[in-house]
Amino acid sequence: MVTQIMSDAEQGTTDTVSDVLHVTGLTVEYVTDGDPVRACADVTFTLRRGEILGVAGESGSGKSTLITALTRLQRPPAVTTAGSIVFHPRDGGPAIDLVTASPRALRALRWTSLSIVLQSAMDALNPVMRLGAQFADALRTHDRTLSKDAAWARAAELLATVGISGDRARSYPHELSGGMRQRASIALALACGPELVVMDEPTTAVDVVMQRQILAQVLRLRRTLGFAVVFVTHDLSLLLELADRIAIMYAGRIVELGTARELYDDPRHPYTRGLRDSFPPLHAPLTRLTGIPGTPPDLRRPPSGCPFHPRCAARFEGCDTHLPELITKGGHAVACRLHEPTERPDPAPDSASGPASDTRPDRTEGGAS
Ligand SMILES: Nc1ncnc2c1ncn2[C@@H]1O[C@H](COP(=O)(O)OP(=O)(O)O)[C@@H](O)[C@H]1O
Ligand code: SF4
Ligand SMILES: [Mg+2]
Numbered sequence: 001m002v003t004q005i006m007s008d009a010e011q012g013t014t015d016t017v018s019d020v021l022h023v024t025g026l027t028v029e030y031v032t033d034g035d036p037v038r039a040c041a042d043v044t045f046t047l048r049r050g051e052i053l054g055v056a057g058e059s060g061s062g063k064s065t066l067i068t069a070l071t072r073l074q075r076p077p078a079v080t081t082a083g084s085i086v087f088h089p090r091d092g093g094p095a096i097d098l099v100t101a102s103p104r105a106l107r108a109l110r111w112t113s114l115s116i117v118l119q120s121a122m123d124a125l126n127p128v129m130r131l132g133a134q135f136a137d138a139l140r141t142h143d144r145t146l147s148k149d150a151a152w153a154r155a156a157e158l159l160a161t162v163g164i165s166g167d168r169a170r171s172y173p174h175e176l177s178g179g180m181r182q183r184a185s186i187a188l189a190l191a192c193g194p195e196l197v198v199m200d201e202p203t204t205a206v207d208v209v210m211q212r213q214i215l216a217q218v219l220r221l222r223r224t225l226g227f228a229v230v231f232v233t234h235d236l237s238l239l240l241e242l243a244d245r246i247a248i249m250y251a252g253r254i255v256e257l258g259t260a261r262e263l264y265d266d267p268r269h270p271y272t273r274g275l276r277d278s279f280p281p282l283h284a285p286l287t288r289l290t291g292i293p294g295t296p297p298d299l300r301r302p303p304s305g306c307p308f309h310p311r312c313a314a315r316f317e318g319c320d321t322h323l324p325e326l327i328t329k330g331g332h333a334v335a336c337r338l339h340e341p342t343e344r345p346d347p348a349p350d351s352a353s354g355p356a357s358d359t360r361p362d363r364t365e366g367g368a369s
Contacts, residue, residue: 019088020196020228021047021070026083026099028062028069028252031076037299039065041252043083044326047196049090052222052229054243054260056236056275058296062252063232067200070230071116072098072106089113090195112142115189119201121181124188125173131155131184132169135191142192158187162217179210183217190221198230203238215242236272237279240264248272251297251307258332268334270314306337314338 028040039062047053055063068074070085085098087109096105098114118124126134135155140146146154156166162183164176173181182202189197199218203211219242222229233239239246239260246263248256248271256269267273274292294311297303303310309319319337326335 018048019046020049020090021088022084022086023047023070024084024086026066026069026085027081028065028074029079029081030065031079034300036081038302039078039252039299040069043252043254045247045254045257047228047230048244049195050222050226050228051245052218052231052243054236054239054246055230055232055249056234056239056246057249058275058292059234060296060299061249062299063234063249064200065252066249067116067198067230067232070098070198071114072101073116087113087196111138111189111192111194113194114196114198115192115194117182117186117189117197117199117202119204121178121185122173124185125181127173130170130172131159131176135159135169135188138188138191154191158191159184161190161221162187163213179206179214182206182210183214186214186218186221190225190227193225194227196228196230198232200232201234202231204233204235211238218242235279236263236275240276248275251302252299253307253335254326254333255308255335256333257326257328258334262332266332268332268339269308269336270312270338271308306335 023046024044026040026043027038029036029038041062043066045053055066057063065074065078068078069080074080080099083099086095087098088095096109098106098109101109116124125131129137132152132155135158136148136151139151139154140148152169155169159168160166164180164183164187168176168180168184173184176184182205186199186202203214206214215238218229218231221227231239231243236246236248240263241260243260245257245259247254248263248269250271256263256267256272258266263272264276267276271292274290277290278292292311297307297310303320305318305320305322306312306315306324309315312319316337322337324335324337324340326333327340
Protein backbone atom coordinates (compact mmCIF):
# COMPACT_ATOMS: atom_id res chain seq x y z
CA MET A 1 0.00 0.00 0.00
CA VAL A 2 1.27 3.50 -0.78
CA THR A 3 2.25 5.55 2.22
CA GLN A 4 0.97 9.08 1.91
CA ILE A 5 3.58 11.45 3.27
CA MET A 6 1.81 14.74 3.79
CA SER A 7 3.16 18.21 4.39
CA ASP A 8 1.75 20.22 7.29
CA ALA A 9 -0.64 21.93 4.90
CA GLU A 10 -1.91 18.61 3.56
CA GLN A 11 -2.17 17.16 7.03
CA GLY A 12 -4.58 19.96 7.96
CA THR A 13 -7.28 17.86 6.36
CA THR A 14 -9.61 18.29 9.31
CA ASP A 15 -10.40 21.85 8.27
CA THR A 16 -14.11 21.33 7.83
CA VAL A 17 -14.76 25.05 7.35
CA SER A 18 -12.72 25.35 4.17
CA ASP A 19 -12.95 21.72 2.99
CA VAL A 20 -16.02 20.02 1.61
CA LEU A 21 -14.62 16.53 1.06
CA HIS A 22 -11.86 14.39 2.54
CA VAL A 23 -11.14 11.26 0.54
CA THR A 24 -8.73 8.92 2.29
CA GLY A 25 -7.25 5.65 1.06
CA LEU A 26 -10.16 5.01 -1.30
CA THR A 27 -9.82 1.63 -2.97
CA VAL A 28 -12.35 0.25 -5.44
CA GLU A 29 -12.18 -3.20 -6.99
CA TYR A 30 -14.15 -4.95 -9.69
CA VAL A 31 -14.82 -8.35 -8.21
CA THR A 32 -15.35 -10.85 -11.01
CA ASP A 33 -14.60 -14.55 -11.47
CA GLY A 34 -10.87 -13.93 -11.86
CA ASP A 35 -8.63 -11.86 -9.58
CA PRO A 36 -10.21 -8.58 -8.44
CA VAL A 37 -9.35 -5.62 -10.66
CA ARG A 38 -8.21 -2.67 -8.53
CA ALA A 39 -9.35 0.35 -10.54
CA CYS A 40 -8.91 2.86 -7.69
CA ALA A 41 -6.00 2.24 -5.36
CA ASP A 42 -5.44 4.17 -2.16
CA VAL A 43 -6.77 7.46 -3.53
CA THR A 44 -6.40 10.35 -1.09
CA PHE A 45 -7.26 14.01 -1.65
CA THR A 46 -9.04 16.96 -0.13
CA LEU A 47 -11.56 19.12 -1.96
CA ARG A 48 -11.89 22.70 -0.78
CA ARG A 49 -15.16 24.59 -0.80
CA GLY A 50 -15.81 26.23 -4.15
CA GLU A 51 -12.74 24.60 -5.70
CA ILE A 52 -12.58 22.96 -9.13
CA LEU A 53 -10.44 19.85 -8.86
CA GLY A 54 -9.66 18.32 -12.23
CA VAL A 55 -8.91 14.62 -12.58
CA ALA A 56 -7.07 13.63 -15.76
CA GLY A 57 -5.67 10.40 -17.13
CA GLU A 58 -5.89 8.15 -20.16
CA SER A 59 -8.84 5.90 -20.77
CA GLY A 60 -8.89 3.03 -18.27
CA SER A 61 -7.01 4.91 -15.54
CA GLY A 62 -9.92 4.68 -13.10
CA LYS A 63 -11.50 8.14 -13.42
CA SER A 64 -15.10 6.97 -13.83
CA THR A 65 -14.60 4.36 -11.13
CA LEU A 66 -13.52 7.15 -8.78
CA ILE A 67 -16.47 9.38 -9.71
CA THR A 68 -19.07 6.65 -9.26
CA ALA A 69 -17.50 5.64 -5.94
CA LEU A 70 -17.53 9.27 -4.76
CA THR A 71 -21.24 9.52 -5.47
CA ARG A 72 -22.04 5.95 -4.41
CA LEU A 73 -23.55 5.34 -7.83
CA GLN A 74 -21.33 2.36 -8.50
CA ARG A 75 -22.90 -0.93 -9.43
CA PRO A 76 -21.59 -4.47 -8.95
CA PRO A 77 -19.07 -5.83 -9.71
CA ALA A 78 -17.50 -2.56 -8.39
CA VAL A 79 -16.95 -2.67 -4.63
CA THR A 80 -15.32 -0.09 -2.38
CA THR A 81 -12.97 -2.26 -0.38
CA ALA A 82 -11.18 0.38 1.70
CA GLY A 83 -11.10 4.05 2.56
CA SER A 84 -13.48 6.84 3.40
CA ILE A 85 -15.17 9.76 1.63
CA VAL A 86 -16.09 12.24 4.32
CA PHE A 87 -18.47 15.01 3.30
CA HIS A 88 -18.66 18.14 5.45
CA PRO A 89 -21.96 20.03 5.06
CA ARG A 90 -21.62 23.78 4.68
CA ASP A 91 -24.21 24.38 7.43
CA GLY A 92 -21.85 22.87 10.00
CA GLY A 93 -23.97 19.72 10.37
CA PRO A 94 -22.28 16.43 11.21
CA ALA A 95 -19.78 15.04 8.72
CA ILE A 96 -20.95 11.97 6.83
CA ASP A 97 -18.85 9.15 5.37
CA LEU A 98 -20.39 8.45 1.97
CA VAL A 99 -18.84 4.97 1.91
CA THR A 100 -20.86 3.79 4.89
CA ALA A 101 -23.87 6.16 4.70
CA SER A 102 -27.30 4.52 4.59
CA PRO A 103 -29.30 4.71 1.34
CA ARG A 104 -31.69 7.07 3.12
CA ALA A 105 -28.90 9.43 4.19
CA LEU A 106 -27.54 9.37 0.64
CA ARG A 107 -30.95 10.18 -0.84
CA ALA A 108 -31.16 13.22 1.44
CA LEU A 109 -27.80 14.43 0.14
CA ARG A 110 -28.43 13.88 -3.58
CA TRP A 111 -29.25 17.04 -5.54
CA THR A 112 -29.19 19.32 -2.48
CA SER A 113 -25.61 18.62 -1.41
CA LEU A 114 -24.13 16.40 -4.06
CA SER A 115 -24.97 16.00 -7.74
CA ILE A 116 -23.46 14.48 -10.85
CA VAL A 117 -23.15 15.36 -14.54
CA LEU A 118 -22.31 12.47 -16.88
CA GLN A 119 -20.74 12.33 -20.34
CA SER A 120 -24.06 11.67 -22.02
CA ALA A 121 -26.83 14.05 -21.02
CA MET A 122 -29.28 11.32 -21.98
CA ASP A 123 -28.04 9.35 -18.95
CA ALA A 124 -29.38 12.13 -16.73
CA LEU A 125 -32.40 13.30 -18.72
CA ASN A 126 -35.58 11.31 -19.11
CA PRO A 127 -36.34 11.13 -22.86
CA VAL A 128 -40.11 10.99 -22.39
CA MET A 129 -40.47 13.92 -19.99
CA ARG A 130 -40.42 17.61 -20.82
CA LEU A 131 -37.37 19.34 -19.37
CA GLY A 132 -39.49 21.52 -17.10
CA ALA A 133 -41.21 18.49 -15.59
CA GLN A 134 -37.84 16.89 -14.81
CA PHE A 135 -36.59 20.03 -13.13
CA ALA A 136 -39.88 20.38 -11.24
CA ASP A 137 -39.60 16.79 -9.98
CA ALA A 138 -36.09 17.37 -8.63
CA LEU A 139 -37.01 20.72 -7.08
CA ARG A 140 -40.23 19.51 -5.46
CA THR A 141 -38.67 16.33 -4.08
CA HIS A 142 -36.45 18.52 -1.95
CA ASP A 143 -38.91 21.35 -1.27
CA ARG A 144 -42.40 19.99 -0.82
CA THR A 145 -43.80 23.49 -0.28
CA LEU A 146 -42.91 24.50 -3.85
CA SER A 147 -45.97 24.69 -6.14
CA LYS A 148 -45.89 23.12 -9.58
CA ASP A 149 -46.07 26.53 -11.27
CA ALA A 150 -43.26 27.91 -9.13
CA ALA A 151 -41.14 24.84 -9.92
CA TRP A 152 -41.69 25.30 -13.69
CA ALA A 153 -40.82 28.99 -13.38
CA ARG A 154 -37.66 28.03 -11.51
CA ALA A 155 -36.85 25.49 -14.25
CA ALA A 156 -37.02 28.26 -16.84
CA GLU A 157 -34.68 30.42 -14.71
CA LEU A 158 -32.22 27.56 -14.31
CA LEU A 159 -32.17 26.89 -18.06
CA ALA A 160 -31.48 30.59 -18.62
CA THR A 161 -28.40 30.37 -16.36
CA VAL A 162 -26.84 27.98 -18.89
CA GLY A 163 -27.86 30.07 -21.88
CA ILE A 164 -31.02 28.16 -22.84
CA SER A 165 -34.18 30.15 -23.41
CA GLY A 166 -36.69 29.53 -20.60
CA ASP A 167 -39.44 28.54 -23.03
CA ARG A 168 -37.37 25.45 -23.83
CA ALA A 169 -38.64 24.06 -20.51
CA ARG A 170 -41.55 22.72 -22.57
CA SER A 171 -39.22 20.79 -24.89
CA TYR A 172 -38.35 17.12 -24.74
CA PRO A 173 -34.63 16.30 -24.60
CA HIS A 174 -34.56 15.00 -28.19
CA GLU A 175 -35.75 18.44 -29.39
CA LEU A 176 -32.48 20.01 -28.21
CA SER A 177 -28.99 19.83 -29.73
CA GLY A 178 -26.37 17.70 -27.97
CA GLY A 179 -24.71 20.79 -26.51
CA MET A 180 -27.99 22.19 -25.22
CA ARG A 181 -28.85 18.84 -23.64
CA GLN A 182 -25.51 18.78 -21.87
CA ARG A 183 -26.03 22.33 -20.60
CA ALA A 184 -29.54 21.38 -19.46
CA SER A 185 -28.13 18.45 -17.51
CA ILE A 186 -25.66 20.83 -15.82
CA ALA A 187 -28.54 23.16 -14.92
CA LEU A 188 -30.46 20.17 -13.54
CA ALA A 189 -27.46 19.15 -11.43
CA LEU A 190 -27.38 22.69 -10.01
CA ALA A 191 -31.15 22.95 -9.46
CA CYS A 192 -31.12 22.35 -5.71
CA GLY A 193 -27.97 24.36 -4.94
CA PRO A 194 -25.50 21.51 -4.26
CA GLU A 195 -22.20 22.10 -2.51
CA LEU A 196 -20.42 19.54 -4.64
CA VAL A 197 -20.92 18.64 -8.31
CA VAL A 198 -18.98 15.77 -9.87
CA MET A 199 -18.67 15.82 -13.64
CA ASP A 200 -17.48 12.84 -15.67
CA GLU A 201 -16.27 13.89 -19.15
CA PRO A 202 -19.19 16.36 -19.46
CA THR A 203 -17.87 17.96 -22.65
CA THR A 204 -16.43 14.94 -24.45
CA ALA A 205 -19.48 14.41 -26.64
CA VAL A 206 -19.83 18.03 -27.81
CA ASP A 207 -17.88 20.06 -30.36
CA VAL A 208 -15.03 22.38 -29.36
CA VAL A 209 -17.07 25.58 -29.58
CA MET A 210 -19.78 24.16 -27.33
CA GLN A 211 -17.12 22.75 -25.04
CA ARG A 212 -15.72 26.22 -24.47
CA GLN A 213 -19.18 27.67 -23.84
CA ILE A 214 -19.93 24.97 -21.28
CA LEU A 215 -16.62 25.47 -19.50
CA ALA A 216 -17.18 29.24 -19.37
CA GLN A 217 -20.62 28.63 -17.90
CA VAL A 218 -19.31 26.20 -15.27
CA LEU A 219 -16.72 28.80 -14.21
CA ARG A 220 -19.30 31.59 -14.08
CA LEU A 221 -21.83 29.52 -12.13
CA ARG A 222 -19.16 28.34 -9.71
CA ARG A 223 -18.27 32.00 -9.07
CA THR A 224 -21.87 32.99 -8.37
CA LEU A 225 -23.11 29.83 -6.63
CA GLY A 226 -19.90 28.72 -4.90
CA PHE A 227 -20.17 24.95 -5.41
CA ALA A 228 -17.08 22.74 -5.58
CA VAL A 229 -16.45 20.54 -8.62
CA VAL A 230 -14.60 17.32 -9.29
CA PHE A 231 -14.19 17.45 -13.08
CA VAL A 232 -12.97 14.32 -14.83
CA THR A 233 -11.56 14.30 -18.35
CA HIS A 234 -8.90 12.60 -20.43
CA ASP A 235 -7.96 16.06 -21.79
CA LEU A 236 -5.39 17.70 -19.54
CA SER A 237 -5.21 20.86 -21.66
CA LEU A 238 -8.85 21.56 -20.86
CA LEU A 239 -8.20 21.26 -17.12
CA LEU A 240 -5.24 23.60 -17.32
CA GLU A 241 -7.77 26.31 -18.22
CA LEU A 242 -10.58 25.27 -15.93
CA ALA A 243 -9.29 23.70 -12.74
CA ASP A 244 -7.77 25.21 -9.62
CA ARG A 245 -5.91 21.99 -8.87
CA ILE A 246 -5.40 18.85 -10.93
CA ALA A 247 -4.97 15.20 -9.93
CA ILE A 248 -3.33 12.92 -12.50
CA MET A 249 -4.45 9.29 -12.39
CA TYR A 250 -2.53 6.34 -13.74
CA ALA A 251 -3.49 2.69 -13.23
CA GLY A 252 -6.02 3.65 -10.54
CA ARG A 253 -3.61 5.79 -8.53
CA ILE A 254 -3.09 9.51 -8.14
CA VAL A 255 0.47 9.97 -9.38
CA GLU A 256 0.58 13.77 -9.19
CA LEU A 257 -1.57 16.49 -7.64
CA GLY A 258 -0.91 20.20 -7.75
CA THR A 259 -2.24 23.52 -8.95
CA ALA A 260 -2.99 23.86 -12.65
CA ARG A 261 -0.01 26.18 -12.99
CA GLU A 262 2.32 23.77 -11.21
CA LEU A 263 1.29 20.94 -13.49
CA TYR A 264 1.72 23.06 -16.58
CA ASP A 265 4.99 24.79 -15.66
CA ASP A 266 6.58 22.10 -13.53
CA PRO A 267 5.07 18.65 -14.11
CA ARG A 268 7.12 16.29 -11.95
CA HIS A 269 5.84 12.87 -12.94
CA PRO A 270 7.06 11.66 -16.34
CA TYR A 271 3.48 10.62 -17.13
CA THR A 272 2.13 14.12 -16.40
CA ARG A 273 4.80 15.56 -18.66
CA GLY A 274 3.79 13.15 -21.38
CA LEU A 275 0.12 14.03 -21.01
CA ARG A 276 0.87 17.75 -21.10
CA ASP A 277 2.82 17.31 -24.31
CA SER A 278 0.13 15.13 -25.90
CA PHE A 279 -2.48 17.86 -26.33
CA PRO A 280 -2.29 21.06 -28.38
CA PRO A 281 -2.31 24.13 -26.09
CA LEU A 282 -5.60 26.04 -26.26
CA HIS A 283 -4.02 29.50 -26.34
CA ALA A 284 -0.27 29.12 -26.91
CA PRO A 285 1.23 28.63 -30.41
CA LEU A 286 1.08 25.08 -31.71
CA THR A 287 4.15 22.93 -31.08
CA ARG A 288 5.02 19.39 -32.12
CA LEU A 289 3.08 16.90 -30.01
CA THR A 290 5.12 14.04 -28.64
CA GLY A 291 2.58 11.74 -26.96
CA ILE A 292 3.34 8.85 -24.62
CA PRO A 293 4.71 5.60 -26.04
CA GLY A 294 2.97 2.34 -25.26
CA THR A 295 -0.50 1.79 -23.89
CA PRO A 296 -2.07 2.00 -20.42
CA PRO A 297 -1.69 -1.20 -18.40
CA ASP A 298 -4.32 -3.90 -18.25
CA LEU A 299 -5.44 -3.59 -14.63
CA ARG A 300 -6.17 -7.32 -14.52
CA ARG A 301 -2.39 -7.74 -14.66
CA PRO A 302 -0.89 -4.47 -13.38
CA PRO A 303 2.87 -4.02 -13.78
CA SER A 304 5.03 -4.63 -10.74
CA GLY A 305 6.65 -1.71 -8.94
CA CYS A 306 5.84 1.69 -10.43
CA PRO A 307 2.90 1.02 -12.75
CA PHE A 308 4.29 3.51 -15.29
CA HIS A 309 7.72 1.84 -15.53
CA PRO A 310 7.12 -0.08 -18.81
CA ARG A 311 6.48 3.25 -20.58
CA CYS A 312 8.83 5.51 -18.67
CA ALA A 313 11.97 6.90 -20.32
CA ALA A 314 13.29 7.99 -16.93
CA ARG A 315 12.98 4.62 -15.19
CA PHE A 316 15.99 3.37 -13.32
CA GLU A 317 17.03 0.45 -11.22
CA GLY A 318 14.29 -0.63 -8.85
CA CYS A 319 11.39 1.11 -10.65
CA ASP A 320 10.08 -2.30 -11.71
CA THR A 321 9.94 -3.54 -8.12
CA HIS A 322 9.37 -0.49 -5.94
CA LEU A 323 5.99 1.27 -5.77
CA PRO A 324 6.71 5.00 -5.31
CA GLU A 325 5.06 6.88 -2.45
CA LEU A 326 2.87 9.90 -3.09
CA ILE A 327 4.94 12.59 -1.44
CA THR A 328 3.65 16.11 -0.92
CA LYS A 329 5.78 19.16 -0.62
CA GLY A 330 4.23 22.62 -0.49
CA GLY A 331 0.90 21.25 -1.68
CA HIS A 332 2.40 19.62 -4.83
CA ALA A 333 2.32 15.82 -4.59
CA VAL A 334 4.06 13.30 -6.82
CA ALA A 335 4.51 9.53 -6.75
CA CYS A 336 7.78 9.02 -8.61
CA ARG A 337 11.06 7.69 -7.29
CA LEU A 338 12.89 10.54 -9.00
CA HIS A 339 11.34 12.77 -6.35
CA GLU A 340 11.71 10.56 -3.31
CA PRO A 341 14.11 11.93 -0.70
CA THR A 342 16.80 9.37 -1.46
CA GLU A 343 19.49 9.02 -4.04
CA ARG A 344 18.08 9.20 -7.51
CA PRO A 345 19.17 9.80 -11.07
CA ASP A 346 18.69 13.02 -12.97
CA PRO A 347 15.05 13.62 -13.93
CA ALA A 348 15.08 13.53 -17.73
CA PRO A 349 13.36 16.62 -19.20
CA ASP A 350 11.73 14.67 -22.02
CA SER A 351 11.34 11.48 -20.12
CA ALA A 352 7.95 10.52 -21.56
CA SER A 353 9.26 10.25 -25.09
CA GLY A 354 10.29 6.62 -24.89
CA PRO A 355 11.50 3.94 -22.50
CA ALA A 356 15.12 4.17 -21.40
CA SER A 357 17.57 1.62 -20.13
CA ASP A 358 16.96 0.40 -16.61
CA THR A 359 20.01 1.93 -15.00
CA ARG A 360 20.86 5.63 -15.00
CA PRO A 361 23.64 7.53 -13.21
CA ASP A 362 22.89 8.42 -9.61
CA ARG A 363 22.66 11.91 -8.22
CA THR A 364 21.60 13.15 -4.79
CA GLU A 365 19.70 16.40 -5.29
CA GLY A 366 15.90 16.00 -5.20
CA GLY A 367 12.94 17.66 -6.89
CA ALA A 368 9.96 17.40 -4.60
CA SER A 369 11.61 16.34 -1.42
N1 LIG B 1 -17.56 -3.50 -15.24
C1 LIG B 1 -16.26 -3.73 -15.09
N2 LIG B 1 -15.80 -4.97 -14.82
C2 LIG B 1 -14.49 -5.22 -14.64
N3 LIG B 1 -13.53 -4.28 -14.72
C3 LIG B 1 -13.92 -3.01 -15.00
C4 LIG B 1 -15.30 -2.68 -15.21
N4 LIG B 1 -15.37 -1.34 -15.47
C5 LIG B 1 -14.10 -0.88 -15.43
N5 LIG B 1 -13.24 -1.89 -15.15
C6 LIG B 1 -11.77 -1.78 -14.97
O1 LIG B 1 -11.49 -0.53 -14.38
C7 LIG B 1 -10.55 0.20 -15.16
C8 LIG B 1 -10.84 1.66 -15.06
O2 LIG B 1 -12.06 1.94 -15.72
P1 LIG B 1 -12.70 3.40 -15.70
O3 LIG B 1 -12.87 3.83 -14.27
O4 LIG B 1 -13.93 3.36 -16.53
O5 LIG B 1 -11.55 4.27 -16.36
P2 LIG B 1 -11.64 5.70 -17.08
O6 LIG B 1 -12.90 6.37 -16.67
O7 LIG B 1 -10.40 6.41 -16.59
O8 LIG B 1 -11.56 5.43 -18.54
C9 LIG B 1 -10.68 -0.40 -16.56
O9 LIG B 1 -9.48 -0.31 -17.24
C10 LIG B 1 -11.03 -1.85 -16.28
O10 LIG B 1 -9.83 -2.57 -16.03
S1 SF4 C 1 11.17 7.23 -12.84
FE1 SF4 C 1 10.57 5.26 -12.00
S2 SF4 C 1 9.14 5.78 -10.37
FE2 SF4 C 1 9.29 7.60 -11.67
S3 SF4 C 1 7.61 7.34 -13.12
FE3 SF4 C 1 9.46 6.50 -14.09
S4 SF4 C 1 9.33 4.32 -13.62
FE4 SF4 C 1 7.94 5.37 -12.21
MG1 LIG D 1 -14.48 7.17 -17.86
